[in-house]
Amino acid sequence: MMSKLGVFDISVRYGKIPAVTDLSLQINEGERVFVSGPNGAGKSSLLGAISGAVATSHGRIEMDGDLLTGRQPEAIARLGLSMVPEGREIFGALTVEENLRVGTGMRRDVQAVEADVGEILDAFPILAERRHAAAGALSGGQQQMLAIGRALMTNPKLMMVDEPSLGLAPKIVDQVYETLCALQEERSLTLLIVEQSSLRAARVGGRMILMRGGRIVGEGNAADMADREALAQAYFGAPRSNSDMEAAE
Amino acid sequence: MTNLAQLFFDAASLGGLYAMAALGIALIFGVMNLVNFAHGEYIAFCVFALIVPSTDAVAVMFLGKAPALILIPLVLGIGALIAVLSEYAVFRHLRRADPVAMMVASFALGFVIRNILLAVYGGRPKAISLWPELNTPVELAGASVPLLQLIVIATTLIVVAALALLLRKTRLGLEMRAAAENFTMARLLGVRANVVITGAFALSGALAAAVALIMVTQSGVADVRVGGQIMLVAFIATVIGGMGSLPGAVAAGFLIGAVSVLLQAALPLDARPFRDAFLYTLVIVCLLLRPQGLFVPASAKPRI
Ligand SMILES: Nc1ncnc2c1ncn2[C@@H]1O[C@H](COP(=O)(O)OP(=O)(O)OP(=O)(O)O)[C@@H](O)[C@H]1O
Ligand SMILES: [Mg+2]
Numbered sequence: 027m028m029s030k031l032g033v034f035d036i037s038v039r040y041g042k043i044p045a046v047t048d049l050s051l052q053i054n055e056g057e058r059v060f061v062s063g064p065n066g067a068g069k070s071s072l073l074g075a076i077s078g079a080v081a082t083s084h085g086r087i088e089m090d091g092d093l094l095t096g097r098q099p100e101a102i103a104r105l106g107l108s109m110v111p112e113g114r115e116i117f118g119a120l121t122v123e124e125n126l127r128v129g130t131g132m133r134r135d136v137q138a139v140e141a142d143v144g145e146i147l148d149a150f151p152i153l154a155e156r157r158h159a160a161a162g163a164l165s166g167g168q169q170q171m172l173a174i175g176r177a178l179m180t181n182p183k184l185m186m187v188d189e190p191s192l193g194l195a196p197k198i199v200d201q202v203y204e205t206l207c208a209l210q211e212e213r214s215l216t217l218l219i220v221e222q223s224s225l226r227a228a229r230v231g232g233r234m235i236l237m238r239g240g241r242i243v244g245e246g247n248a249a250d251m252a253d254r255e256a257l258a259q260a261y262f263g264a265p266r267s268n269s270d271m272e273a274a275e
Numbered sequence: 276m277t278n279l280a281q282l283f284f285d286a287a288s289l290g291g292l293y294a295m296a297a298l299g300i301a302l303i304f305g306v307m308n309l310v311n312f313a314h315g316e317y318i319a320f321c322v323f324a325l326i327v328p329s330t331d332a333v334a335v336m337f338l339g340k341a342p343a344l345i346l347i348p349l350v351l352g353i354g355a356l357i358a359v360l361s362e363y364a365v366f367r368h369l370r371r372a373d374p375v376a377m378m379v380a381s382f383a384l385g386f387v388i389r390n391i392l393l394a395v396y397g398g399r400p401k402a403i404s405l406w407p408e409l410n411t412p413v414e415l416a417g418a419s420v421p422l423l424q425l426i427v428i429a430t431t432l433i434v435v436a437a438l439a440l441l442l443r444k445t446r447l448g449l450e451m452r453a454a455a456e457n458f459t460m461a462r463l464l465g466v467r468a469n470v471v472i473t474g475a476f477a478l479s480g481a482l483a484a485a486v487a488l489i490m491v492t493q494s495g496v497a498d499v500r501v502g503g504q505i506m507l508v509a510f511i512a513t514v515i516g517g518m519g520s521l522p523g524a525v526a527a528g529f530l531i532g533a534v535s536v537l538l539q540a541a542l543p544l545d546a547r548p549f550r551d552a553f554l555y556t557l558v559i560v561c562l563l564l565r566p567q568g569l570f571v572p573a574s575a576k577p578r579i
Contacts, residue, residue, distance in 0.1 A: 099462040
């Protein structure tokens with residue numbers, strides 16, 4: 027297996043508040059990795075550090091052997107990393123189609139860009155319907171689809187998605203994951219997905235990383251991890267508390 | 276009737292000038308939250324680029340001697356260049372700084388440019404005659420209108436249309452609009468911050484140059500202080516229009532031009548010297564009623 031992404035001992039802090047501490051992580055080419063953990067665990071900060079949106083105070087990040095640390099976000103995006111951020115960050119004043127095209131400035135394969143626009147509008151018919159409407163008028167679920175489509179338009183090799191299921195109806199989440207997995211297959215994408223629900227991650231399948239307090243506290247096959255959580259819930263009647271989590275380590 | 280038509284042309288041409296100046300400020304504010312108070316000095320710089328550097332009272336044409344077809348693009352290019360250079364020398368280093376720090380830096384930069392102009396050209400206003408034939412009146416709609424007024428109105432319309440086209444139809448325009456809305460997200464999609472910001476400064480500087488050409492032709496004076504005066508009005512127009520809103524800046528520029536022409540015509544003779552006091556009172560009333568700007572749709576979230 028070829029290593030796609032290497033995170034070596036990174037730390038992220040906001041002023042004095044540590045968000046990620048001495049975290050290391052390897053992701054292989056074509057792999058699907060879920061990051062789970064409670065609120066404030068540092069999941070978004072980890073993605074931010076990889077994408078270059080958030081500065082690291084320590085450590086080094088590599089993609090395909092290129093050093094990402096210290097690069098501008100646009101330079102990292104141009105190396106083939108794309109991001110669907112928490113909260114979607116749709117350009118509300120732009121049309122749906124314009125949103126899709128913002129990230130295509132780096133691409134020289136003009137015909138493939140047009141084909142991709144078509145493919146994404148096919149994958150999400152609701153976007154095709156609203157193609158020329160202001161994106162700000164889309165519903166939350168539609169915006170999530172647009173954010174995913176927009177990230178795909180850069181033709182990434184590694185795509186990071188921060189909580190795609192947040193605020194969406196379960197049916198829509200199914201659809202979003204179906205599309206993500208299909209596209210991953212088709213484009214040999216590597217996916218790093220923040221997903222709160224271990225059940226969902228287990229159902230989609232892949233490796234799962236559990237974060238807490240800025241560190242990785244557990245790692246394994248998503249299905250096994252979900253089983254462990256279900257077991258813990260059966261025994262303790264509630265999502266695992268802090269001490270259980272450490273015990274599980 | 277004659278009077279009405281006259282008023283209309285006065286209002287539209289003054290408003291057009293303000294609109295172009297306001298656009299120059301709104302463009303920069305839109306992409307980087309900077310109120311660039313040096314914008315007025317870009318205008319002054321372009322005015323003085325027309326004449327031979329000297330402290331004499333009478334201006335000798337330098338670039339100003341060139342035929343219009345060469346002169347206009349040349350001056351627009353000079354405006355773009357000084358704006359881009361100032362971004363490169365000053366604002367680029369302050370990208371992550373507080374907006375207030377950037378604003379103060381823009382004051383300082385304006386001060387530097389103004390003092391360079393003062394040192395080279397002296398402080399006295401100079402008579403300068405650029406395209407004097409444009410001030411010959413033509414008869415239109417029963418009014419006698421200087422040809423220049425019509426040109427100003429047409430120029431404004433063309434500039435606004437061209438800018439709208441550029442923003443709607445070009446790659447740079449798309450990136451600028453995306454960056455204006457959410458710069459970080461645009462960069463995460465590979466939009467290069469430097470390209471967008473340099474583009475915005477170049478456009479803004481070219482707008483300053485257009486304003487400079489019009490003002491010089493209209494007034495026949497090269498004065499270091501022109502920049503400060505128009506900058507004030509343009510800044511107010513961008514605030515009233517809703518910071519960063521380009522259509523708002525244009526609309527508010529026209530509105531301020533129209534109101535000041537109307538006040539000039541309607542105020543009793545004794546009160547006319549205080550026209551600007553009335554104008555700014557109206558500005559305050561506007562801001563009290565709609566602090567987010569007159570032309571920002573009610574549903575849009577405030578940008579500052
Ligand atoms: N912009 C910021 N400024 C200051 N502190 C921040 C900032 N963003 C995050 N933090 C802090 O960093 C820590 C990790 O936050 P982060 O957003 O990475 O967590 P998360 O795992 O994504 O949480 P959630 O599940 O709620 O999205 C938290 O303690 C948070 O308070
Ligand atoms: Mg998060």
